[in-house]
Amino acid sequence: MLKIKNNIAISDSGFVFDARTGDSFTLNTTGLEIVQLIKEGKDYQGVLQVFLDKYEVDPESFERYYLDFVATLKHMNLIEGNGED
Amino acid sequence: MxxxxxxxxxxxxxxxxxxxxxxxxxxxxxxxxxxxxxxxxxxxxxxxxxxxxxxxxxxxxxxxxxxxxxxxxxxxxxxxxxxxxxxxxxxxxxxxxxxxxxxxxxxxxxxxxxFLPTLQQFEERHKSNLPEYGKKYGVKVPYSDTVASIHDFLKIQDQFEYPVVVKGKFYDAYIAYDLEQVSIYFHKIAAKWGLPIVIQEFVRGTEVNVVALGDGRGNVVGAVPMRKTYITDKGKGWGGITLQDQDMMDLTQKIFSQTHWRGGMELELIRTKSNELYMIEINPRLPAWVYLAVAAGQNLPEALVLLALGKEVNPFEGYEVGKMFIRYSYxxxxxxxxxxxxxxxxxx
CATH class of the missing domain: 3.40.50.20 (Rossmann fold)
Incomplete structure (x- = not known):
């Protein structure tokens, strides 16, 4: 399951601060929602279900965007370990 | 009071x-x-x-x-x-x-x-002595050597891979990508700050720094790690942010407890991609960004003066992570x- 590193602070505005490196990022509302769901402990299926219930999105498109987004999170060193979901 | x-x-x-x-x-x-x-x-x-x-x-x-x-x-x-x-x-x-x-x-x-380091503490942390310092205290340092002429460098250049860092004894550092650039920077620094010149292996990574104060008995009175978020063409931090990094704090503690450093110090470190910390320089005084530490909750200048006056100073227990400074001209x-x-x- 994906886990956001514990030195990462995420504010409600979508501002992300990595206290170890000093790097900061900005998430849009969709990105923020996904990250918050990951932080709550939801795996891919859990996040997918929330988005299918809430938004008009097909599972195939969501999966593509989700994997792309998670790859960015990994690239930015925001995910613990190898970050397998 | x-x-x-x-x-x-x-x-x-x-x-x-x-x-x-x-x-x-x-x-x-x-x-x-x-x-x-x-x-x-x-x-x-x-x-x-x-x-x-x-x-x-x-x-x-x-x-x-x-x-x-x-x-x-x-x-x-x-x-x-x-x-x-x-x-x-x-x-x-x-x-x-x-x-x-x-x-x-x-x-x-x-x-x-x-409230200063001893002459021995001061001398052994010189850029030119860094390899011995690293060996003595078990700290990772980039390979380096001192040269008094370009001819000297030609004799040792096989021990380096380009780029290399050309450094003055006290101030200035430039990254040189070939012999011609080494020669240019050698003369530029030598004319300003004198000889010898230090040639240092270039370690790729992010520069991070620690400002710290030692009581001379092996204790760290205060320490705040920082990363420069904006660097000028002179390599000076024009902005910075305090970090939460246990490895940097442990390294600071290790150096102070072994050397019994007395006074202010700035540790210049490189964090590599594989998260290793290399010490590239020790500055034997408080740095120009020390006010960030004050703002983050550690008034190190005050503590230094109190120590100089012979007062007991309790070590600082923490600091605010994510405190920023932005320099400006006026x-x-x-x-x-x-x-x-x-x-x-x-x-x-």
């Missing part, structure tokens, strides 16, 4: 684009909750901005360059001391530390306190009369 009145003399008033630590140290002292500080500035040049910053510096005296020798420096300090009754002297330049350390006993007899308007006064009489 009544504040302790103290007169502190300090240098480093060159608050320019490559700033000395004087003004940030003074800001910490002026914000002290336990000290009521009269600040006596020591300036080398007539245009050091701190001379004219009267809200921070109460009086400034011109002093001779350290290269003029110990006696001219001491003569001037004796004169200033007669007028000001200096209780603590805080040298803020690497280049003047040796002179002040050599004069520590005389200063103490005059009633002027300092055109201060000055009176020609003041400039004239300082230029001709050496005090204002």
């Amino acid at each position: 009544e504040k302790i009145k103290v007169t502190v003399a300090l240098s480093g008033l060159n608050n320019i684009d490559s700033p000395g630590p004087g003004i940030p140290v003074i800001r910490g002292l002026k914000e002290s909750r336990v000290l009521d500080v009269r600040v006596v500035g020591l300036a080398y040049e007539n245009l050091e901005p701190g001379i004219y910053m009267h809200d921070l510096v109460d009086k400034t005296y011109k002093v001779p360059y350290p290269s003029d020798g110990v006696e001219p420096f001491l003569d001037r300090i004796r004169y200033i001391h007669q007028v000001e009754n200096i209780q603590v002297l805080v040298p803020n330049f690497d280049s003047e530390l040796f002179t002040v350390m050599k004069s520590e006993k005389v200063l103490h007899e005059l009633g002027i306190n300092t 055109d201060m308007i000055c009176d020609l009369k003041e400039f004239e006064h300082f230029s001709t009489r050496g005090e204002v």
Whole structure:
């Protein structure tokens, strides 16, 4: 399951601060929602279900965007370990 | 609680684009909750901005360059001391530390306190001694060697891969990508700061820094790690942010407990992609960004002065992570009369 590193602070505005490196990022509302769901402990299926219930999105498109987004999170060193979901 | 009145003399008033630590140290002292500080500035040049910053510096005296020798420096300090009754002297330049350390006993007899590393501590952390330092204290350092000429470098260049870092003994560092650039930077630094020149292996990664204060008994009184978020073309931090990094704190602790460092220190480190920390330099004084530590909850200048006065100082227990600084420039308007006064009489 994906886990956001514990030195990462995420504010409600979508501002992300990595206290170890000093790097900061900005998430849009969709990105923020996904990250918050990951932080709550939801795996891919859990996040997918929330988005299918809430938004008009097909599972195939969501999966593509989700994997792309998670790859960015990994690239930015925001995910613990190898970050397998 | 009544504040302790103290007169502190300090240098480093060159608050320019490559700033000395004087003004940030003074800001910490002026914000002290336990000290009521009269600040006596020591300036080398007539245009050091701190001379004219009267809200921070109460009086400034011109002093001779350290290269003029110990006696001219001491003569001037004796004169200033007669007028000001200096209780603590805080040298803020690497280049003047040796002179002040050599004069520590005389200063103490005059009633002027300092809180400096020992000569051995000062010498062994020189850039030119870094490989031995790393070996002795078990700290990762990049390979380096000193050269007094380009001919010297040609003899050892096989031990390096380009790029290399060309560094002055006290100041300046440039990354050189070939022999021609090594030659250019060698002469540029040598002309300004003298010989020898240090050639250092280039370690790829992110530069991170720690400002710390040691009590001389192996304890860290305070330490704050930082990453520069904006670096000028002179390599100076124009912005920075405090970090939460246990590895950096552990390394600081390791160095201080082994060396029993006394006084302020700036550790310059490189964090590689594989999260290894390499120490690239130890600056034997508080750095120009020390006010960030003050703002983050550790008034290290205040603690340093208290230690110099022989007071017990409890180690700081934490600091605010994510505290930022952004440097700015400001055109201060000055009176020609003041400039004239300082230029001709050496005090204002």
